[in-house]
Amino acid sequence: MTTALITGITGQDGLYLAELLLANGYDVHGIVRGQNNPKLELVRRVLPDVTVHTGDLTDLSSLMRAMRDSDPDEVYNLGAVSFVAYSWMNAQVTSDVTGLGVLNMLEAVRLHAGDDPAAVRYYQASSSEMFGKVQQVPQSEATLLWPRSPYGVAKVYGHYMTINYRESYGMHASSGILFNHESPRRGPEFVTRKVSQAVARIKLGLQDTLTMGNLDAQRDWGFAGDYVEAMWLMLQQPDGDDYVISTGETHSIRDLLDVAFAHVGIEDWSGLVEQDPRFMRPAEVDQLLGDSSKARSRLGWKPKVSFTELVQMMVDNDLTEQKVLAGL
Structure with missing residues (x-):
């Protein structure tokens, strides 16, 4: 049985992804922040088969503990301070969680994997907000990033840190540059x-x-339930890579x-x-308008x-x- 660990499991993407993985026969674990997180009951009600761990993206020791206790084959880092408007009012918190939190998660995965850095496959939730002041239309994996919010800047940091860990340590690390994806769970x-x-x-x-x-x-708006399938498909590839996920409209x-x-x-x-x-x-x-032709050809994904x-x-x-x- 394949084991997966999800940060941000209380959000719409985390819920849909956990449902997909459970349907595929996974042993699913999730990290929930805070002792009295009001969304914990939601996870327990919707996902009774998920094992919940307490942890915080700003606390490396808690992430290491969750890695040890779950021993995952795949890690999906969806956790973030994700409301863009909030990021101007709380730029430091956004930077600590959405930016430096990625570094902490990557380091926890690297240390847990030990002598085989690619043994644990890692997914990073990047964002179309990284394109910001768009330099070309549509936007692809090669488009220059020009973020226009503290949230976008933090996502760019996490995106490039994921690439750096892939290139520096040989990790199987992928970033999904997801364009706006919504659902009734938003x-x-x-x-x-x-x-x-x-x-x-x-x-x-x-x-x-x-x-x-x-x-x-x-x-470029799509359905979150479609987009989590693309996350999973990225980690089933032989090597880690970066993919734009969008509808093209x-x-x-x-x-x-x-x-x-x-x-x-x-x-x-x-x-x-x-x-x-x-x-x-x-x-x-x-x-924002995404060019997801790479994901469509290599992953076989489409909305x-x-x-x-x-x-x-x-x-x-x-x-x-x-x-x-x-x-x-």
Whole structure:
């Protein structure tokens, strides 16, 4: 039985990845931060077959302990302070967890592997936010990185550190440069879930308007459940490498609003959406569009869920959830 250790298992990617690995017959372990982590109960309820370890990406000793106790064949480092807007307010925490945390995890894997550095295969969750002020469209593995947020800068550090460990020590280390991927499990602070939740509440008469920032930003949005399959496929390859994971389509926030409101029968949302400068980024990333041809040819991966299907899935989930919460 193959054993996997996942950091960030409480997030949407961690939950979907754990489900995929369990379905493939893995022994799955997860690292959860904090003694009273409110998401621990979620993991135990959704993933009762996962073994949970307490650890922190800023504490190398706790990562070494989790490596010793789980003895994994594969490590998926998904843990991060991942809300981009938060990173401007807490740049140091973001840097410590999202950046230096990668170094700690790589070092824990290297030390645990001992004389055979490639014995434990490592996946690093890199991000399309690393492209920031994009230097070419679409963005590929060879595109110059120009991050535009503390989060993006921290992800660039972790990305290059992963490459360095692969080249310095011969580790089987891969980075997935994942473009925006969403799901009903996405936190409500993220724009897609903010929209789907608000649209559901407006349809049910529980909310009057939705306040947004920049409506013209464009993103390459896919389904998180599809993207975790690409993570797994990377670690099944003979050697570690870097891969862009994306749909190859870009949509604006306005497109997102169009699909979400249309799904509940509202064609004109102009009077329901307000803009507030507070929700504008200090340095915006205007357009992200990924070229995942390398992943498609080498991994045999391609997305299954379309943009429209994704948005409708999220709205349907929030309609159900909001009805229950409101007792409707």
